[in-house]
Amino acid sequence: MAGLPAQVEVDHTFKILLVGDSGVGKSSLLLRFATGGFEELVPTIGVDFKAKIIELGGKRIRLTVWDTAGQERFRTLTSSYYRGAQGIILVYDVSRAETFDSLADIWLREVDMYGTVEESVKMVVANKTDLAETREVSTDMGVAFARAHGCLFVETSAKGNVAVEQAFEELVHKILETPSLLASSGSTFGLKTKQPQSSSCC
Ligand SMILES: Nc1nc2c(ncn2[C@@H]2O[C@H](COP(=O)(O)OP(=O)(O)OP(=O)(O)O)[C@@H](O)[C@H]2O)c(=O)[nH]1
Numbered sequence: 001m002a003g004l005p006a007q008v009e010v011d012h013t014f015k016i017l018l019v020g021d022s023g024v025g026k027s028s029l030l031l032r033f034a035t036g037g038f039e040e041l042v043p044t045i046g047v048d049f050k051a052k053i054i055e056l057g058g059k060r061i062r063l064t065v066w067d068t069a070g071q072e073r074f075r076t077l078t079s080s081y082y083r084g085a086q087g088i089i090l091v092y093d094v095s096r097a098e099t100f101d102s103l104a105d106i107w108l109r110e111v112d113m114y115g116t117v118e119e120s121v122k123m124v125v126a127n128k129t130d131l132a133e134t135r136e137v138s139t140d141m142g143v144a145f146a147r148a149h150g151c152l153f154v155e156t157s158a159k160g161n162v163a164v165e166q167a168f169e170e171l172v173h174k175i176l177e178t179p180s181l182l183a184s185s186g187s188t189f190g191l192k193t194k195q196p197q198s199s200s201c202c
Protein backbone atom coordinates (compact mmCIF):
# COMPACT_ATOMS: atom_id res chain seq x y z
CA MET A 1 0.00 0.00 0.00
CA ALA A 2 2.83 2.38 0.80
CA GLY A 3 3.68 4.66 -2.09
CA LEU A 4 0.31 4.49 -3.77
CA PRO A 5 -1.14 7.82 -4.73
CA ALA A 6 -4.15 8.96 -2.79
CA GLN A 7 -6.33 8.59 -5.87
CA VAL A 8 -5.96 5.44 -7.94
CA GLU A 9 -7.94 3.74 -10.60
CA VAL A 10 -8.90 0.13 -9.99
CA ASP A 11 -10.44 -2.42 -12.34
CA HIS A 12 -12.66 -4.02 -9.73
CA THR A 13 -13.79 -3.55 -6.17
CA PHE A 14 -14.71 -6.69 -4.27
CA LYS A 15 -16.34 -7.08 -0.91
CA ILE A 16 -15.01 -10.00 1.13
CA LEU A 17 -16.52 -11.17 4.41
CA LEU A 18 -14.80 -13.13 7.19
CA VAL A 19 -17.03 -15.26 9.40
CA GLY A 20 -16.54 -18.03 11.96
CA ASP A 21 -16.56 -18.66 15.70
CA SER A 22 -14.92 -16.26 18.12
CA GLY A 23 -11.21 -16.91 18.54
CA VAL A 24 -10.57 -18.82 15.30
CA GLY A 25 -8.27 -16.05 14.06
CA LYS A 26 -10.33 -13.99 11.60
CA SER A 27 -8.88 -10.66 12.70
CA SER A 28 -5.38 -12.14 12.85
CA LEU A 29 -5.69 -13.41 9.28
CA LEU A 30 -6.86 -10.00 8.12
CA LEU A 31 -4.10 -8.19 9.99
CA ARG A 32 -1.52 -10.54 8.47
CA PHE A 33 -2.94 -10.01 4.99
CA ALA A 34 -3.31 -6.24 5.25
CA THR A 35 -0.15 -5.30 7.11
CA GLY A 36 2.03 -8.42 7.21
CA GLY A 37 2.00 -8.39 11.01
CA PHE A 38 0.77 -10.56 13.84
CA GLU A 39 -0.05 -9.35 17.33
CA GLU A 40 -2.32 -10.31 20.19
CA LEU A 41 -5.79 -8.95 19.45
CA VAL A 42 -8.90 -8.50 21.53
CA PRO A 43 -12.16 -10.07 20.34
CA THR A 44 -13.82 -7.98 17.65
CA ILE A 45 -16.72 -5.81 18.73
CA GLY A 46 -19.33 -5.79 15.98
CA VAL A 47 -17.56 -5.42 12.64
CA ASP A 48 -14.23 -3.99 11.45
CA PHE A 49 -12.90 -3.60 7.97
CA LYS A 50 -9.64 -3.10 6.19
CA ALA A 51 -9.09 -2.15 2.56
CA LYS A 52 -6.20 -3.30 0.43
CA ILE A 53 -5.34 -2.96 -3.23
CA ILE A 54 -3.82 -5.99 -4.91
CA GLU A 55 -2.74 -6.72 -8.45
CA LEU A 56 -3.77 -10.07 -9.83
CA GLY A 57 -4.17 -11.44 -13.34
CA GLY A 58 -3.19 -8.08 -14.78
CA LYS A 59 -5.98 -6.32 -12.88
CA ARG A 60 -5.83 -3.88 -10.01
CA ILE A 61 -8.40 -4.81 -7.43
CA ARG A 62 -9.56 -3.04 -4.34
CA LEU A 63 -10.60 -5.46 -1.62
CA THR A 64 -12.71 -4.30 1.25
CA VAL A 65 -12.50 -7.06 3.81
CA TRP A 66 -15.15 -7.06 6.51
CA ASP A 67 -14.15 -8.78 9.72
CA THR A 68 -17.13 -9.83 11.80
CA ALA A 69 -17.28 -10.67 15.50
CA GLY A 70 -17.74 -14.37 16.14
CA GLN A 71 -19.43 -13.87 19.50
CA GLU A 72 -23.08 -14.79 19.44
CA ARG A 73 -24.22 -11.52 20.99
CA PHE A 74 -23.25 -9.73 17.76
CA ARG A 75 -25.04 -12.13 15.41
CA THR A 76 -27.99 -9.82 14.65
CA LEU A 77 -25.64 -6.98 13.84
CA THR A 78 -23.21 -8.98 11.72
CA SER A 79 -25.97 -10.57 9.64
CA SER A 80 -26.45 -7.35 7.68
CA TYR A 81 -22.85 -7.38 6.44
CA TYR A 82 -23.36 -10.41 4.17
CA ARG A 83 -25.18 -8.17 1.73
CA GLY A 84 -23.23 -7.59 -1.48
CA ALA A 85 -20.25 -9.79 -0.58
CA GLN A 86 -18.74 -11.46 -3.64
CA GLY A 87 -16.44 -13.58 -1.47
CA ILE A 88 -17.08 -15.19 1.92
CA ILE A 89 -14.33 -16.78 4.00
CA LEU A 90 -15.49 -19.29 6.63
CA VAL A 91 -12.76 -19.78 9.21
CA TYR A 92 -12.26 -22.54 11.78
CA ASP A 93 -9.48 -23.37 14.21
CA VAL A 94 -7.91 -26.79 13.52
CA SER A 95 -7.22 -27.20 17.26
CA ARG A 96 -10.89 -26.78 18.26
CA ALA A 97 -13.26 -29.21 16.56
CA GLU A 98 -16.32 -27.32 17.74
CA THR A 99 -15.33 -24.39 15.54
CA PHE A 100 -15.30 -26.75 12.56
CA ASP A 101 -18.75 -28.09 13.50
CA SER A 102 -20.01 -24.51 13.64
CA LEU A 103 -19.35 -24.05 9.93
CA ALA A 104 -22.29 -26.35 9.14
CA ASP A 105 -24.36 -25.56 12.22
CA ILE A 106 -24.10 -21.77 12.06
CA TRP A 107 -21.98 -20.11 9.41
CA LEU A 108 -23.08 -21.77 6.19
CA ARG A 109 -26.66 -21.25 7.29
CA GLU A 110 -25.99 -17.58 7.84
CA VAL A 111 -24.46 -17.33 4.37
CA ASP A 112 -27.53 -18.99 2.87
CA MET A 113 -29.88 -16.76 4.83
CA TYR A 114 -28.19 -13.39 4.49
CA GLY A 115 -25.94 -13.59 1.41
CA THR A 116 -27.39 -11.62 -1.49
CA VAL A 117 -24.90 -12.31 -4.28
CA GLU A 118 -25.76 -15.26 -6.48
CA GLU A 119 -22.62 -17.30 -7.24
CA SER A 120 -20.62 -15.64 -4.46
CA VAL A 121 -17.38 -17.54 -3.88
CA LYS A 122 -17.06 -19.36 -0.57
CA MET A 123 -13.77 -20.44 0.93
CA VAL A 124 -13.15 -22.58 4.01
CA VAL A 125 -9.98 -21.57 5.84
CA ALA A 126 -8.49 -23.98 8.38
CA ASN A 127 -6.41 -21.70 10.59
CA LYS A 128 -3.79 -22.31 13.32
CA THR A 129 -1.98 -25.16 11.56
CA ASP A 130 1.03 -24.26 13.70
CA LEU A 131 -0.79 -25.97 16.60
CA ALA A 132 0.07 -29.39 15.17
CA GLU A 133 0.27 -31.14 18.54
CA THR A 134 -3.23 -30.19 19.62
CA ARG A 135 -4.83 -30.51 16.22
CA GLU A 136 -8.36 -31.94 16.27
CA VAL A 137 -9.48 -31.49 12.65
CA SER A 138 -7.50 -33.27 9.94
CA THR A 139 -6.78 -31.86 6.51
CA ASP A 140 -8.91 -34.61 4.97
CA MET A 141 -11.93 -33.60 7.04
CA GLY A 142 -11.56 -29.99 5.99
CA VAL A 143 -11.12 -30.86 2.32
CA ALA A 144 -14.15 -33.18 2.36
CA PHE A 145 -16.32 -30.57 4.04
CA ALA A 146 -15.29 -27.84 1.62
CA ARG A 147 -15.88 -30.07 -1.37
CA ALA A 148 -19.29 -31.15 -0.13
CA HIS A 149 -20.37 -27.53 0.19
CA GLY A 150 -18.82 -26.16 -3.00
CA CYS A 151 -16.16 -24.13 -1.19
CA LEU A 152 -12.48 -23.52 -1.86
CA PHE A 153 -10.19 -24.80 0.89
CA VAL A 154 -6.91 -23.47 2.28
CA GLU A 155 -5.00 -24.30 5.48
CA THR A 156 -3.30 -21.32 7.09
CA SER A 157 -1.42 -20.09 10.07
CA ALA A 158 -1.84 -16.39 10.72
CA LYS A 159 0.74 -16.70 13.45
CA GLY A 160 3.30 -18.54 11.32
CA ASN A 161 2.46 -16.55 8.20
CA VAL A 162 1.54 -19.66 6.23
CA ALA A 163 -0.65 -19.36 3.12
CA VAL A 164 -2.55 -16.26 4.27
CA GLU A 165 -1.90 -14.22 1.15
CA GLN A 166 -2.48 -17.34 -0.94
CA ALA A 167 -5.94 -17.77 0.59
CA PHE A 168 -7.05 -14.25 -0.31
CA GLU A 169 -5.51 -14.50 -3.78
CA GLU A 170 -7.20 -17.83 -4.55
CA LEU A 171 -10.51 -16.35 -3.53
CA VAL A 172 -10.00 -13.31 -5.74
CA HIS A 173 -8.89 -15.50 -8.65
CA LYS A 174 -12.12 -17.43 -8.42
CA ILE A 175 -14.15 -14.23 -8.26
CA LEU A 176 -12.33 -12.97 -11.35
CA GLU A 177 -13.27 -16.21 -13.14
CA THR A 178 -16.97 -15.75 -12.36
CA PRO A 179 -18.51 -13.37 -14.92
CA SER A 180 -21.62 -12.53 -12.90
CA LEU A 181 -19.45 -11.32 -10.02
CA LEU A 182 -17.41 -9.06 -12.26
CA ALA A 183 -20.59 -7.47 -13.50
CA SER A 184 -21.52 -6.56 -9.93
CA SER A 185 -18.08 -5.28 -8.95
CA GLY A 186 -17.89 -2.23 -11.19
CA SER A 187 -14.83 -0.22 -12.07
CA THR A 188 -14.00 2.41 -9.55
CA PHE A 189 -12.07 5.61 -9.92
CA GLY A 190 -10.77 7.98 -7.33
CA LEU A 191 -10.58 5.81 -4.25
CA LYS A 192 -8.56 6.91 -1.28
CA THR A 193 -5.88 4.29 -0.67
CA LYS A 194 -3.33 5.92 1.59
CA GLN A 195 -3.23 3.18 4.21
CA PRO A 196 -5.13 0.00 4.93
CA GLN A 197 -8.04 1.67 6.60
CA SER A 198 -9.57 0.24 9.68
CA SER A 199 -12.72 1.37 11.27
CA SER A 200 -15.16 0.04 13.72
CA CYS A 201 -18.66 0.20 12.53
CA CYS A 202 -21.68 0.38 14.69
N1 LIG B 1 -1.38 -20.46 17.42
C1 LIG B 1 -2.08 -19.59 16.67
N2 LIG B 1 -2.84 -18.67 17.27
C2 LIG B 1 -3.54 -17.83 16.48
C3 LIG B 1 -3.51 -17.88 15.06
N3 LIG B 1 -4.34 -16.94 14.57
C4 LIG B 1 -4.87 -16.30 15.63
N4 LIG B 1 -4.39 -16.83 16.78
C5 LIG B 1 -4.73 -16.44 18.15
O1 LIG B 1 -6.08 -16.78 18.38
C6 LIG B 1 -6.70 -15.81 19.23
C7 LIG B 1 -7.94 -15.23 18.56
O2 LIG B 1 -7.56 -14.54 17.39
P1 LIG B 1 -8.50 -13.42 16.71
O3 LIG B 1 -7.89 -13.09 15.41
O4 LIG B 1 -8.79 -12.33 17.65
O5 LIG B 1 -9.85 -14.29 16.50
P2 LIG B 1 -11.22 -13.81 15.85
O6 LIG B 1 -11.70 -14.94 15.01
O7 LIG B 1 -11.06 -12.52 15.19
O8 LIG B 1 -12.17 -13.68 17.11
P3 LIG B 1 -13.50 -12.72 17.27
O9 LIG B 1 -13.11 -11.35 16.90
O10 LIG B 1 -13.90 -12.84 18.72
O11 LIG B 1 -14.55 -13.31 16.38
C8 LIG B 1 -5.64 -14.76 19.52
O12 LIG B 1 -5.03 -15.09 20.76
C9 LIG B 1 -4.65 -14.95 18.38
O13 LIG B 1 -3.34 -14.55 18.72
C10 LIG B 1 -2.66 -18.88 14.45
O14 LIG B 1 -2.55 -19.02 13.23
N5 LIG B 1 -1.99 -19.71 15.32
Ligand SMILES: [Mg+2]
Nearest residue numbers: 026027043044
Ligand atom coordinates in the same frame (compact mmCIF):
# COMPACT_ATOMS: atom_id res chain seq x y z
MG1 LIG C 1 -11.89 -10.67 15.51
